[in-house]
Amino acid sequence: MPGASQITVSRAESSTGSSAVARSDERVRLQDVCIVHGRGDQAVVAVEGVDMHVGAREIVSIVGHSGCGKSTLLRAIAGLLPNASVQGRISVMGRSPDEARRSGLISMVFQESVLAPWRTVERNVTLPLEVARGRTRTPRRTASEQLELVGLKGYEKRYPKQLSGGQRQRVSLARALMMEPEVLLMDEPFGALDEITRDEMHSELLRIWETTHVSIVLVTHSLAEAIFLSDRVVVMSSHPGRVADTIEVDFPRPRRTDLKDSPEFSRIAHRIRVSLEHNR
Amino acid sequence: MPGASQITVSRAESSTGSSAVARSDERVRLQDVCIVHGRGDQAVVAVEGVDMHVGAREIVSIVGHSGCGKSTLLRAIAGLLPNASVQGRISVMGRSPDEARRSGLISMVFQESVLAPWRTVERNVTLPLEVARGRTRTPRRTASEQLELVGLKGYEKRYPKQLSGGQRQRVSLARALMMEPEVLLMDEPFGALDEITRDEMHSELLRIWETTHVSIVLVTHSLAEAIFLSDRVVVMSSHPGRVADTIEVDFPRPRRTDLKDSPEFSRIAHRIRVSLEHNR
Amino acid sequence: MTTAAAPTTSVAEPPVRAEIPPAARAGLLLRVFRITRSWLVLGSAVVLWQVVVEVFGIAPYILPAPSEMIASFADNAGLFLDGLLMTTLMSLGGFGVALVVGVALAVLMARSALFEELVYPFLNIVRVMPTVAVAPLLIIWFGRNALPIIICSFLIAVFPILVDVAHGLTSVDEDLVSVMKLANASELSILLHVRIPNALPYLFSSFRVAAPGAVVGALLGEFIGARRGLGYLITVYSAQLNTAAVFVLALLSCLVGIVFFNVCVWLERIVVPWRTVVR
Amino acid sequence: MTTAAAPTTSVAEPPVRAEIPPAARAGLLLRVFRITRSWLVLGSAVVLWQVVVEVFGIAPYILPAPSEMIASFADNAGLFLDGLLMTTLMSLGGFGVALVVGVALAVLMARSALFEELVYPFLNIVRVMPTVAVAPLLIIWFGRNALPIIICSFLIAVFPILVDVAHGLTSVDEDLVSVMKLANASELSILLHVRIPNALPYLFSSFRVAAPGAVVGALLGEFIGARRGLGYLITVYSAQLNTAAVFVLALLSCLVGIVFFNVCVWLERIVVPWRTVVR
Amino acid sequence: GGSSSSADVPAGGPTPLKMAFEWTCSGDWSVVYSGLEQKIFEKHGLALTYDRGQGGSDTVPMVAAGEFDVGLLGAAPTIIGAGQGLPITIVGAAATSGPVTILASPDIKQPADLEGRSLAVQTDQFEGAMWEAYVKATGIDGSKVEVIPADDATTAEFLAGKIDALVVFYPTASTQAVLAARPDLTILPMQDHVPAYGHLMVANNRYLAEHPDAVRGFVTAWSESAKWVVDHWDQAYQLLVSKCPEVDPAALKFSMEAYFDGYTGGYAKEHGIGTFEIAGIEKTQEVLESAGLAKDRPTAEFVSLDYLPSQPIMP
Numbered sequence A, B: 001m002p003g004a005s006q007i008t009v010s011r012a013e014s015s016t017g018s019s020a021v022a023r024s025d026e027r028v029r030l031q032d033v034c035i036v037h038g039r040g041d042q043a044v045v046a047v048e049g050v051d052m053h054v055g056a057r058e059i060v061s062i063v064g065h066s067g068c069g070k071s072t073l074l075r076a077i078a079g080l081l082p083n084a085s086v087q088g089r090i091s092v093m094g095r096s097p098d099e100a101r102r103s104g105l106i107s108m109v110f111q112e113s114v115l116a117p118w119r120t121v122e123r124n125v126t127l128p129l130e131v132a133r134g135r136t137r138t139p140r141r142t143a144s145e146q147l148e149l150v151g152l153k154g155y156e157k158r159y160p161k162q163l164s165g166g167q168r169q170r171v172s173l174a175r176a177l178m179m180e181p182e183v184l185l186m187d188e189p190f191g192a193l194d195e196i197t198r199d200e201m202h203s204e205l206l207r208i209w210e211t212t213h214v215s216i217v218l219v220t221h222s223l224a225e226a227i228f229l230s231d232r233v234v235v236m237s238s239h240p241g242r243v244a245d246t247i248e249v250d251f252p253r254p255r256r257t258d259l260k261d262s263p264e265f266s267r268i269a270h271r272i273r274v275s276l277e278h279n280r
Numbered sequence C, D: 001m002t003t004a005a006a007p008t009t010s011v012a013e014p015p016v017r018a019e020i021p022p023a024a025r026a027g028l029l030l031r032v033f034r035i036t037r038s039w040l041v042l043g044s045a046v047v048l049w050q051v052v053v054e055v056f057g058i059a060p061y062i063l064p065a066p067s068e069m070i071a072s073f074a075d076n077a078g079l080f081l082d083g084l085l086m087t088t089l090m091s092l093g094g095f096g097v098a099l100v101v102g103v104a105l106a107v108l109m110a111r112s113a114l115f116e117e118l119v120y121p122f123l124n125i126v127r128v129m130p131t132v133a134v135a136p137l138l139i140i141w142f143g144r145n146a147l148p149i150i151i152c153s154f155l156i157a158v159f160p161i162l163v164d165v166a167h168g169l170t171s172v173d174e175d176l177v178s179v180m181k182l183a184n185a186s187e188l189s190i191l192l193h194v195r196i197p198n199a200l201p202y203l204f205s206s207f208r209v210a211a212p213g214a215v216v217g218a219l220l221g222e223f224i225g226a227r228r229g230l231g232y233l234i235t236v237y238s239a240q241l242n243t244a245a246v247f248v249l250a251l252l253s254c255l256v257g258i259v260f261f262n263v264c265v266w267l268e269r270i271v272v273p274w275r276t277v278v279r
Numbered sequence E: 001g002g003s004s005s006s007a008d009v010p011a012g013g014p015t016p017l018k019m020a021f022e023w024t025c026s027g028d029w030s031v032v033y034s035g036l037e038q039k040i041f042e043k044h045g046l047a048l049t050y051d052r053g054q055g056g057s058d059t060v061p062m063v064a065a066g067e068f069d070v071g072l073l074g075a076a077p078t079i080i081g082a083g084q085g086l087p088i089t090i091v092g093a094a095a096t097s098g099p100v101t102i103l104a105s106p107d108i109k110q111p112a113d114l115e116g117r118s119l120a121v122q123t124d125q126f127e128g129a130m131w132e133a134y135v136k137a138t139g140i141d142g143s144k145v146e147v148i149p150a151d152d153a154t155t156a157e158f159l160a161g162k163i164d165a166l167v168v169f170y171p172t173a174s175t176q177a178v179l180a181a182r183p184d185l186t187i188l189p190m191q192d193h194v195p196a197y198g199h200l201m202v203a204n205n206r207y208l209a210e211h212p213d214a215v216r217g218f219v220t221a222w223s224e225s226a227k228w229v230v231d232h233w234d235q236a237y238q239l240l241v242s243k244c245p246e247v248d249p250a251a252l253k254f255s256m257e258a259y260f261d262g263y264t265g266g267y268a269k270e271h272g273i274g275t276f277e278i279a280g281i282e283k284t285q286e287v288l289e290s291a292g293l294a295k296d297r298p299t300a301e302f303v304s305l306d307y308l309p310s311q312p313i314m315p
Ligand SMILES: Nc1ncnc2c1ncn2[C@@H]1O[C@H](COP(=O)(O)OP(=O)(O)OP(=O)(O)O)[C@@H](O)[C@H]1O
Pocket: A161, A162, A163, A164, A165, A166, A167, A192, A194, B037, B038, B044, B045, B046, B064, B065, B066, B067, B068, B069, B070, B071, B072, B073, B111, D015
């Protein structure tokens, strides 16, 4: 592939071999993971033979067709699926997902905003902090500071029902960011946002990423978003979900917004697009 | 603006004057619409002084920042808001939204997928048909044909809980398309879909649009989508929501996908982006 | 670099089905145990009861031993089973009417706040009104037959059904109602296709209260004036100070309640499979 | 071409507040009518009752006229009000215990399917067990005091609370529980911050059944052995064939039920403002 | 009299004694109210406490269980219970005449007139047993009487003239209410043909073994109090009325008179208040037995004449 100096595309199979040697800075590692939804006659293999890893302070995006198993994968990493349905090995900072979750290492933004209807926006954002056991760190920001950063100043006392779709999604986002986790799992967190708000959220996410040690796994449908934010883009195929390609994105950081207009950027995007088309 | 031969940008105010003369092919018309959410102390003006019209077989997109009032506007057109909270005049095919709704002229895809958890995918799609009073037309497609067109063949007997986010959104889409309405209101119908699936949905939508007389109002955050699909893009400003700009998109139809790479396309996109940035 | 020649059909393939190893299925013995364990616990309770009565020498006129009760039942099996049948029929009748009337009233309440406001005081009155106070009225109005008994049963069973179903009918997804309205669905269609399915888990939940309630109501009805049924037999044997028989009859009443209850729970699993219990 | 120099702050401005014209508010008279209309209907029912009794010449020992009932109340006001007070206290006691125990059991059931399976049969037994059958037992175990009465009240009130709260605790948003689990929230936190708020509308719904139930239970308890309270007075006046007094007492019982009920409905509006009723 | 028992006062202060009534406040309560007020129970070394019962069938077991030490209970539930081996002993009789009475419409003058008419009776209970015995004793044709099983509506129907006769427990407020509504009714006491006892004094066997003197004191004190009531009728009545505000004074008056007819008439008139003979118990037992309600247990096992007043207390 011509001029792909900053691009490394590796076959899923080949990367499996090399990554068998665990790296010290590894945060998330999936080995030969297979996940089944449902039981008995209804059982459906959602993902199969998935190998993946996320290093410290890395941002890894997952792209793939609707229904290929992205959300399922995130839930598995977060330890939210019943043990019986997950086969293979998943480790988060050297621990099982369950343990990692219990150590408060993981935070997650769900695909559809998950808010408590009986709590105001502000108290939805503080909910995990209120209940986090064994947590001693005080958050860097107050809830209203965090809400201001996601553009929801003045909405603190509203109830979720009184918000627009995008506003609800930003409340979910603010809640996950408040936790300052080691591993942040995001399932299409900016899907309901317009481009400008989305760009603001990107900046906000990168600002947090820069000042902390957070590793991020981001599910997105926007290739531009995936490339702009990530160190690596994982392309998944469907039925069942497998890792089809892993594309390293080596643009130096901090990245400027006009990077998106560069030919390199377009080339990576094209590369991913081709890969996606080949891996329906 | 140089080379903007295919672009017409009109101030919201100026378009109001000219459109006061009702056109015969007009499907949807909003005049000085103001919508208030909540009551008493909690009351919030969502949109104010909105003028807008959609002609026969026109596709009009609405873009604007998160929370600017797009969903509110669609609900008002569909006659789903309490009468007391809507001021100004809205007419759909010469009738009030309520009447138009009762004549089965309107179909809507909601921002978040709205499915009956107790019905299978297939029976969710047929739900509106089963209950539509005074409807005599038989649908052109069966539910499973429609599901195949949105890429959900083989999912007919699943329950909504057993679907991915994007799959649920496509079920909602299939349900609205089954109705073959005169006016189709779509609130970010493709938000949870990957690019390829999204493109397929675009083709499917345009196919239906070509073979019927449907007028479409589409809320979207993707400018490319807005431009590629629409005859006109309405840019809304926030707090309260107003029509800031109306941009005519005069590309001839049928439009080919590579249109998106044309400089004209980029110029319109840029134009909208500037408008959006000026109208926070 | 990519997997070669992946099929590029425009339509997604149907999902792959997984094979679950048979080991994951519960063994037959385990399943038998699961089905019977609540009866096992009841059985142990009975044994414990017998032991307690014998060890502490509790007098039979206070708390008869299960063995005495079994003897009493054996002596009067025909009579008691006839009572059981009657009470079961009366409870079923009351429950059936409560189901129909409760759902109907709930629908009316879900349609109109005014109706709710006007009807609740009356319902409260009929619910709280002590049977002894209105017993002569009930018998004089409805005759010396099954009707007053069914009415008593109905009055207790209708309340939970009504309240829970009204709750279920009004806590539907607003947007789903909007979808229906956009299809120009009639209120009846919205009721049948959205509200009622949504209220079904609430209905079944209410059965857990209404089913034993219907039995209690039938017993009360039989106390005030009947010639058959467990409630009537209880008054007769109680006047004869036959505590063992009274307890057998009371437990037979409970049996009706438990069977009713379990039928409802079993129906619930079949009728509302989409309700997921989040523990 | 665009509106000139729109502010381009990075943070969205707070929403604009709307002014609602005062005409949209209901007039005072209308509001007074709204608050009193259910009492107006009750009042008309009383008048109708009087007319029916007089026109059809219904004997007072079958259905006394409201006027006779008012006279009876006037004659015995002190005694009746004392009964009202007692029954109110007993019902409150039973209701309070039912609230605590019902919610506690519901929590245990929501935690464990096994617990649910094992506990329901026993609960059914205590619910269905006829009071007359166990009355001597209750008195021997709990003494000749308020306790058996409160227990009767409790037994009827606890069931709907338990069932509805268990329903509410288990029909939470699974993802919200996931959010809590990701924060390493304890089961207690999940209970307090997710399950219980989610169950609150169910709890208040159950009160509509439990509140009148608590009153009925207190009355039943007073029937079996008390020397004060409306239930006791009803048995005494019923033995005197004083139907007017019995009806007054029965209606006072209903009054307790209705007041309880309305207090619960009123509390519901305050405590669960986020529950939207979709009509 | 009555001074004879004062020797029973134990050195360690009065003996606590819990007494059960069969039902709540009615004419029979005046004995206890007056006796307490006049310190007659105290004089016999008793610290008497009392409570209402919940009907004979619930209260007899409670005396047997020791929840109460003694009870003033109907003969029927007492003999039925004792027949089943309940640990109780009949130690005295308040009323040696039975309370079961037929109230009949005025044109019914004698038992034979019941033929061809309707009669409401609690068929499966004591009244039913009495009715069967009554039919036998009077020689009327029972098959010609339309027997209606009594329920909560039969009294109202009787008042409305839809039923011709009603079997009642005579000394109750409800009888008074019926008679007040239809003063011309014919009263046919079953006692006239079927001998049966009314209220009995019943003691718990364990209490009896531990405190025989207290039981003896109770029977005597109760009888002395009854005599005091007869001697101070109006005062006792006023006391009863003040203690039982929930019962209509007219009903109390009726009930008191009816009970005291039994307490001081017949056998008591000749042998003293509170006393009885075993034959009377046996006759009542026979009636119950023939209806299948009671078992044939030797009366010696549950009846004792040892606790009767040492000297007859004549009314
Ligand atoms: N029920 C409500 N009560 C009060 N305010 C509301 C209510 N619903 C919406 N709003 C407010 O009205 C405004 C417009 O909401 P709307 O949902 O129309 O926005 P939107 O343009 O669709 O946004 P998004 O792109 O995020 O979906 C928002 O600021 C929102 O906070």
